[in-house]
Amino acid sequence: MEAARFIGGDKCISAIRVRVDGIDQLTPQAQSKIEAVASEIHRKTGLDVDIMVGSSPRPVLILRRSDPVELATGIPDLGYVEEWWVQKNVTLSYHRRIQSGHLLLITALLLTGGLFAADMAWADLLARQRTLALQKALGWRSSSLMTQTLRRALLSGLGAGAGGTALAASILALARHPLPSLPWLLGIPLLVTALSLLGSLYPALQAARVLPIPLLQMAGLRHRARRPERTRGRSGSFLLPARYALLGVARRWSRSLLAGLTAALAAGLLVLLVGVVTDRAGYLSGTLLGEYILVQVEGYHWMLVGVGLALAAAGMGNSLLAGVLERRRDIGVLKALGWRTVAVARLFLLEGAVLGLLGGVAGTALGLSVYLALYRSVGMGMVWALLAGLGVPVGGGVLAAAYPARMAARVPPVEALRAE
Amino acid sequence: MITTENLTKIYTDGAPVRALEDVTLEIAAGEFVAITGPSGSGKSTLLNLIGTLDRPTSGRVVVDGVDVGTLRGNALADFRRERIGFVFQMFHLVPTLTALENVMLPLVPYRRGLKFRLEDRARELLEAVGLGDRLHHLPGQLSGGEQQRVAIARALINTPKVILADEPTGNLDSRAGAEIVALLRQLNRERGVTVLVATHNEVVAQAADRTLRLRDGRVV
Ligand SMILES: Nc1ncnc2c1ncn2[C@@H]1O[C@H](COP(=O)(O)OP(=O)(O)OP(=O)(O)O)[C@@H](O)[C@H]1O
Numbered sequence: 342m343e344a345a346r347f348i349g350g351d352k353c354i355s356a357i358r359v360r361v362d363g364i365d366q367l368t369p370q371a372q373s374k375i376e377a378v379a380s381e382i383h384r385k386t387g388l389d390v391d392i393m394v395g396s397s398p399r400p401v402l403i404l405r406r407s408d409p410v411e412l413a414t415g416i417p418d419l420g421y422v423e424e425w426w427v428q429k430n431v432t433l434s435y436h437r438r439i440q441s442g443h444l445l446l447i448t449a450l451l452l453t454g455g456l457f458a459a460d461m462a463w464a465d466l467l468a469r470q471r472t473l474a475l476q477k478a479l480g481w482r483s484s485s486l487m488t489q490t491l492r493r494a495l496l497s498g499l500g501a502g503a504g505g506t507a508l509a510a511s512i513l514a515l516a517r518h519p520l521p522s523l524p525w526l527l528g529i530p531l532l533v534t535a536l537s538l539l540g541s542l543y544p545a546l547q548a549a550r551v552l553p554i555p556l557l558q559m560a561g562l563r564h565r566a567r568r569p570e571r572t573r574g575r576s577g578s579f580l581l582p583a584r585y586a587l588l589g590v591a592r593r594w595s596r597s598l599l600a601g602l603t604a605a606l607a608a609g610l611l612v613l614l615v616g617v618v619t620d621r622a623g624y625l626s627g628t629l630l631g632e633y634i635l636v637q638v639e640g641y642h643w644m645l646v647g648v649g650l651a652l653a654a655a656g657m658g659n660s661l662l663a664g665v666l667e668r669r670r671d672i673g674v675l676k677a678l679g680w681r682t683v684a685v686a687r688l689f690l691l692e693g694a695v696l697g698l699l700g701g702v703a704g705t706a707l708g709l710s711v712y713l714a715l716y717r718s719v720g721m722g723m724v725w726a727l728l729a730g731l732g733v734p735v736g737g738g739v740l741a742a743a744y745p746a747r748m749a750a751r752v753p754p755v756e757a758l759r760a761e
Numbered sequence: 762m763i764t765t766e767n768l769t770k771i772y773t774d775g776a777p778v779r780a781l782e783d784v785t786l787e788i789a790a791g792e793f794v795a796i797t798g799p800s801g802s803g804k805s806t807l808l809n810l811i812g813t814l815d816r817p818t819s820g821r822v823v824v825d826g827v828d829v830g831t832l833r834g835n836a837l838a839d840f841r842r843e844r845i846g847f848v849f850q851m852f853h854l855v856p857t858l859t860a861l862e863n864v865m866l867p868l869v870p871y872r873r874g875l876k877f878r879l880e881d882r883a884r885e886l887l888e889a890v891g892l893g894d895r896l897h898h899l900p901g902q903l904s905g906g907e908q909q910r911v912a913i914a915r916a917l918i919n920t921p922k923v924i925l926a927d928e929p930t931g932n933l934d935s936r937a938g939a940e941i942v943a944l945l946r947q948l949n950r951e952r953g954v955t956v957l958v959a960t961h962n963e964v965v966a967q968a969a970d971r972t973l974r975l976r977d978g979r980v981v
């Protein structure tokens with residue numbers, strides 16, 4: 342109090358910040374130590390004490406209700422107001438809010454992983470169709486085909502989970518960072534396995550539905566056998582490559598959808614983070630679905646986005662490659678008609694860009710809506726966020742298409758003549 | 762227009778197959794020539810080598826004054842695009858593109874230097890093969906004979922010197938087949954395109970100026 346008077350003179354002081362020494366983690370011991378200090382301050386000075394985490398001011402949303410006196414004088418509730426650094430709650434709830442923010446980001450990443458798993462399971466199913474049909478023809482039951490598919494997902498999930506955890510643990514060990522506790526080390530592979538199983542539920546259902554005979558005669562899932570579609574619109578020679586690319590994406594719609602959704606999630610996260618960093622000084626805060634969220638955007642969040650984008654690129658690359666392999670005949674014809682290697686490669690890079698763009702548009706919409714739900718207004722930085730949200734997935738799609746396009750460019754023209 | 766000298770092709774994936782042996786022949790500009798012979802006699806192999814879809818084991822192919830053996834990569838693609846038109850037994854139209862788009866397809870990446878509008882030209886050609894009212898149909902909505910006409914129009918888009926047709930009537934009934942042959946014959950007469958047709962079909966062979974017979978990879 343003396344120090345305050347010395348600095349501020351006789352002016353009113355609304356708050357004094359006291360930093361408790363020797364606290365660097367949120368543990369129950371730390372909590373009780375802080376509480377002891379707080380009650381001592383209260384006892385000796387009569388001041389109200391609030392406990393908060395962190396050493397610098399942070400924007401915090403609080404519900405400001407009028408007290409009875411104010412109500413009596415006609416001052417209404419203010420509702421939610423943003424205050425800097427003042428926290429009307431106790432430490433642990435604050436901690437929980439930070440965690441729920443992280444949880445949002447981690448969930449987005451897990452969802453990305455789940456979509457990737459679904460994509461892989463679906464690709465695996467498409468590749469095994471003939472085998473499945475044969476097994477069915479030989480008298481396998483639908484349920485056996487289903488469990489077979491799920492078992493594959495179980496094994497690959499366990500493998501990926503254990504491998505990924507081991508990799509992450511060894512990186513942590515190399516960086517001399519403390520390892521997570523044993524339950525986490527065991528729990529993460531199980532979580533990955535669960536995701537993998539979840540992703541393969543629908544493919545497993547489809548595996549059970551494979552028909553024995555028709556599939557032996559013609560490749561492709563049901564959508565291949567649809568009646569010839571009606572021609573939609575006309576296109577001049579200029580738009581033809583774009584239309585072909587779009588048709589290529591639509592042809593493998595199920596896989597494109599999965600890969601596109603993966604890209605969309607990553608792009609959405611990117612839009613959110615870029616928006617938060619440019620316009621909100623790097624603090625992701627607000628109320629989402631009734632949960633108050635507060636996260637400072639850090640390096641590892643960008644890493645999450647990076648991992649999501651990498652998964653998306655892998656998914657898109659896979660889907661594009663499948664498209665190239667399915668259309669070797671088409672490509673051979675183009676070659677026979679005199680298309681140069683570069684022209685063929687460009688066609689498939691375009692397909693990657695189209696796939697990326699679709700993901701980008703969906704993701705940007707997603708990211709923007711979450712941002713709006715949090716802040717209800719956008720700033721100039723949103724321009725960058727939107728550019729990134731559209732541009733990065735398109736770039737990712739083109740990159741993902743590099744290898745498939747190379748494969749396409751290498752198809753020899755004689756391929757046009759090869760019988761099925 | 763087409764000359765081959767001691768053309769030999771031995772397929773070596775698996776047990777070696779001598780598909781073509783020492784074939785020397787000459788085809789003049791504007792000729793309509795049928796290549797016949799039993800299955801496996803090397804008809805398709807010969808057409809593929811002339812069309813630069815495949816490389817000979819030994820020997821030379823000269824088309825329109827160009828020794829195609831000296832061409833590589835882009836030059837080879839350009840050569841095919843500028844001088845050769847293919848008509849395949851299985852039509853090989855791109856199923857997701859309309860008739861008009863399929864006809865434009867060979868020149869789509871190269872439309873910038875063209876002296877004509879690609880779309881107009883494709884439309885004219887489809888009209889010339891009698892499909893003026895099917896421009897926006899997908900291959901799946903066309904009969905086999907109609908699909909083959911689209912393929913012929915596609916082969917003509919680059920005003921080729923040579924049309925190579927491997928069993929163009931093989932997947933058609935006799936009437937549609939006869940129409941395709943008549944069309945090829947007409948294009949040959951009116952436009953002076955050299956036409957080389959590999960076929961089992963006697964009707965096709967009879968329409969030709971000349972018939973080359975192959976047996977076990979040799980001209981007989
Ligand atoms: N890619 C290949 N690899 C190995 N052998 C081949 C290949 N293509 C053709 N052959 C063989 O070369 C020989 C000639 O084949 P080609 O396809 O030229 O015959 P064809 O006269 O066109 O027969 P058809 O009338 O049945 O079409 C055949 O013995 C065939 O088995």
Ligand SMILES: [Mg+2]
Pocket residue numbers: 804805806927
């Ligand atoms: Mg043949």
